[in-house]
Each structure stands twice: as C-alpha cells, then as structure tokens.
Amino acid sequence: MSDNDSTTLTAESPALPVREVLDKQLTRETVAALGGCVRCGLCAESCHYYAAQPELQNMPVYRGEAVRKFIRKANGHTKQLFHRPAKAKSNDSSSLDSLADMAFGKCTLCRRCTVNCPVGVDTASLMRTARSIATASGKAPEILVQLADAAISRGENIELFRDMLLDRLKELETETRNKINDPTFSIPVGKKGADMLFVGLSGEHSIVPPSILFHYAKANWTLSLFEASNYGSFIGDSERSKKIAQRIIDEARDLGVKEVVIGECGHAYTVLRWEAPKWFKQALPFRVRSLIEVLAEWVESGRLILNPEANPEPVTYHDSCNLGRNGGLLEEPRVVLRAAVKDFREIYPNREESYCCGGGSGMVAVSEWEERRMLAGLPKARQIKATGAKIVVASCDNCRIQLTELNERYNLGIKVTGLADLVVNAVVNKR
C-alpha cells in the first residue's frame, strides 16, 4: 500500500484516512494529552462508567492509552517525534471498530477526568480525535452522521421547510395564546431589527416556554428557522460542525440581531459560544448567550418577577457537563431556581464536579447503546435519589431524555423538566 492509498475509502479495505485526521487533530493540546499521562490511575473514579462498573476498560486512562496505541501504530514512535507523515498500515478494520465503539459508546466527553487529572491530561480531546478518525473511516454511528447531514441539508434547502415550519408555528401560536389566555402572544420568525435571535431545538417543548417568557419580559426577539443542535461536533467532524453553525451565524447576520440566545441545550451552547469562534478563527459578530443566562439576568434585574410558591415541590438541578464544567454556567441556573422554586436542593457532587448523566455526546441517539447508557447513568440516579427531590431540572435535552429514562429504569419517582417550564409557572408579572 502506498502512502496515498492510506486515504482511500473502499468497501474491501476500510477507510484509513488517519493521516489527514491526525494532521488536523494533532494540535498542541492533543500532543500534550498524548504525551502527558503517567498512568497513575487517579482519573478512574471521576468517570461515571467506572463509578457504575469499576473495571479496567472503564478507566479514562485505559481509553486514553487505547488512542495512544492506535496513533502510535499509525505514526510510529520515531515518526511521531519528528512529524513524518503518518501511515495507517497497522490499524485494520477491527481496531477501527474497537476505537469507534470506545470513542462513541464508552465516553461522553464530559471532561470530568480532565479536571481531576493531576497533570491536566485532556482525555476528552483524545476521544474527540478518536471520533474524528472513526468518522473519517466510516465507522461513526450512522444515526449521528445522518442527523448531522440532515441539519446541513436543512440549511441548504431552507425554502423547502420554511412554509411547513411557519404553518406549524402559527398553530403553536394559537394554542399558546389560548393556553395562557393572552391574545397578544406571538412567535415572531425572520423579524429584522430584533435584538435577539432565539435558537431552540427540534421540539415544541423547547420553543413554547421560552416564547412565553420572552412575551412576558417584552423582549424584542425572533425565532430561528434552525435548531441549535450540532451533531457535527458529536462525530468530531469539523467541516460538518462549521456548516451547521454557519446556518445560524448567517441567519443572525441577515437579521442584524445583537445576540443569539441558545435554548436549553448543553452542547449547542458550548459549540456556538466557545468552539465556533475557534473553528472560524474569529469572534462571532454578535453576542452568544444561553437562555439560562438571559433568565438569570431578568430575574436579578426584576424584569421577571417570580413567585417560588408556584413551585412548592422539592427541586434539584442536574449540571449538564457542557453547560457547567465545559460551558461555565454554574451559578446562573441556581440564581433562577432559587427565585422560582420553594425548596431547592443540591445534588452532590455538583457544579464543575457534577457527574455526567450518561446521555451526552450523542449517546441518547444511539438506541443499541441503551443498556450501556442506563448503567453509566446509575451513579447520577443514586445521587438524585439521595436529594429526595420530586422534580429534576435539566437544561439540556440529551440530559432530559436520559434522566427521564433513568427515572423509569430505577423508579426514582421524579419528574424531569426544563428550567424555563418552572419559570413560566412562577412568573408574577404577566402581561
């Protein structure tokens, strides 16, 4: 096999475009993660997979080593030192299968091991590199690739979807007007001169509560035609990720908004707020905030006045890894919850030390990994149970799905909801 052949994708010989992927992915950060681990094993308990099942294969260091071995095979130790082009001769289809299974199905990129590593080895960045290799080799879970491609296709053919979407939004507007008994309620779309572009998720549950709150707060806003999710980031494909993010950037630019507000979604916030500027090598021409930050500001400033008696049941908050540890939104949800509910209780550990629920980074979309996911969520289920809360707030859709399923599996007796839903209940200053 020649060097050039290593990038060829054929049915007989699985794709091994390792060279291109490594050239792009081996940044300074990844090289440090490759070389910095001393295999002390202190990361073990920080992983929810290990906490649920304390086995060797569930240690972050074990997974990191697997990626190191794969890259070493592809690169050769000496070649790695001197940056010669990588060859992928020694990594066959089965080792790529194992790599893909581990990177997508046994790590949620939560970065809990990274913050607990004495050296600061970013195992998540190695797993993201492994995801990139697997995706480029055609080994990524098909559903994640399809979801990423569907989002790109929607961006390229928005005219085909626009009328259908607008019709449904009209219905939703009418339903919500009746529900809140307010004929002035509206869901504006494509409104030029709006201050804020709100990007929800694919699902009315992510649009209606925020719309009601924007209405009550008299915000000058408009709804995005796109959903905030970015499955390109889950599969470690920077080109797809950029295309998906670009749709929202273009829309915001066309409408001339001052800021883009991302609905209750963990990865979508981190992607647009923190990662996209790195991909495009420049700051975005508008502010990016999470709905949680907007609500916290409005609650603190008195623009939204809340009555905690409206939510009398004990409530706890699950810190999504992408919003909290990776996104920096630790206090904002608590500011809102303390104002919106009567009995707020913390899960331990919380904030940047919070455990992943096991549903992140695309796991909930892959049905064949359900059992794995349920097992990985066991530590979080136990922590929730210990709070005695009846309502669990999760400001991330993947977390909500996972926690709802954990509730059913482990009989937690809870209701899982979004932050905005509780705030809608508690608003006093309605129009």
Next chain:
Amino acid sequence: MIDIPLTFLIVSLTVALAGVGVWTFQLFSRDSACDPSPGKGSDKLGVLYAFTLGMLPWKKESARLHWMVYLRGICFHIGIFAGILALLLSIFSIAGGGTLSLVLSILMWIGAVAGVAAIISRAADANLRGISNPDDYISPALIILFMSTGALHVTGLIDAVYFYVAASVLCLYLPWSKVRHCVYFFFSRGKIGAMMGHRGLLNGHSGKLKT
C-alpha cells in the same frame, strides 16, 4: 586527566536535555487553537489558579479520594528536586554544609520510600497493573536508585561515582520514558486553567453573575 564518571554524566545530561528539547519542539511545532471567543472570566487568573490553589488536594476529587497517593506523589517529586540539587552541588563541588546535606538526604530517602510504595501499589492493584507498561516500573526504579545513591553520597557514605552513574543511566533513559510529562504538565495544566478562567468557571459561588 579526564574524570570518566563526570564526563559520562555530562554526556548523559546532554542526551536528557536533547530529549526535553525534542519533546518541547514536538509540542510547540503543532498549532494551538487560539480562542477568540469573548471570555467570561480571566485566562491569566485561570492559569495562576491551575498552578496554585488548583493544586491543593481538597480542590480535586481524585486527590480527596486518594490523599495517600497524592501525598506520595508530592514526596516523590520533592525527593527528585532534592536529588537534582544534590547532583548540581556535587558537580560544581559546592560544599552544602552538614545541615543542608542532612536535609537533602532525608528528602531523598522520603522520596525513595514513596517511589518504592508507588511501585508496590502499582504491582498490587489489578487495574493499575492492567494499564501499566514496563516504563511505569523502570522509570520510578531508576529515580529511586538516583535518590538513594544521592542520599548516601551527600552524607558521605558512598563515593560520588555511584551517584553519577545512577544519574547518568537515568538521564540516558529519560528521553524514552514517561518523565516527558515534565514538559507536558506545564502546558496541559496551564491550558486547562486558562480554559476554566476564560469560561468563567472560577468566577466564584457568590451568586453574583458576570454575564
């Protein structure tokens, strides 16, 4: 007349420094993703935090759960630094004095004991054994040898030649060992600290928002 052990040591040190140079080159020849996103906190304070308060044992769950391992690691590394100081004093024939020699010796012995404990616990724990490779035993063993001979030398129990040979062997092995983390440690921890600072993770739990 050429001092053969000292010459061997100097050659070995050069090899070790060349290894550190290669690792550093390898690291910095790669692109680093600059972060043009408007920060929610201070990158610089984050870096400062990573190398100060962030190093404290109660700041990390992993250290809280394994405080003995944390303490062992601290002792081991202090022993290494004491050994390096003892080696430099010996090479440049600087008389450290009785008290300094005694302190260095004690620190190196503590470091060596911590190293032995680390090797035993690695060998005894099935999971740790599973993730280990030969270097995980060779590197600490050579460092223990370095610290032990150093401790014996500074207290006058053995001649410098043994200390130099132990140091030389360690230096020759160093470029191929996991000791490379001494370069990556500063970069990785600094980066994580900068990220935490930039994204506002260190803005405190006062409830005061910085949006």
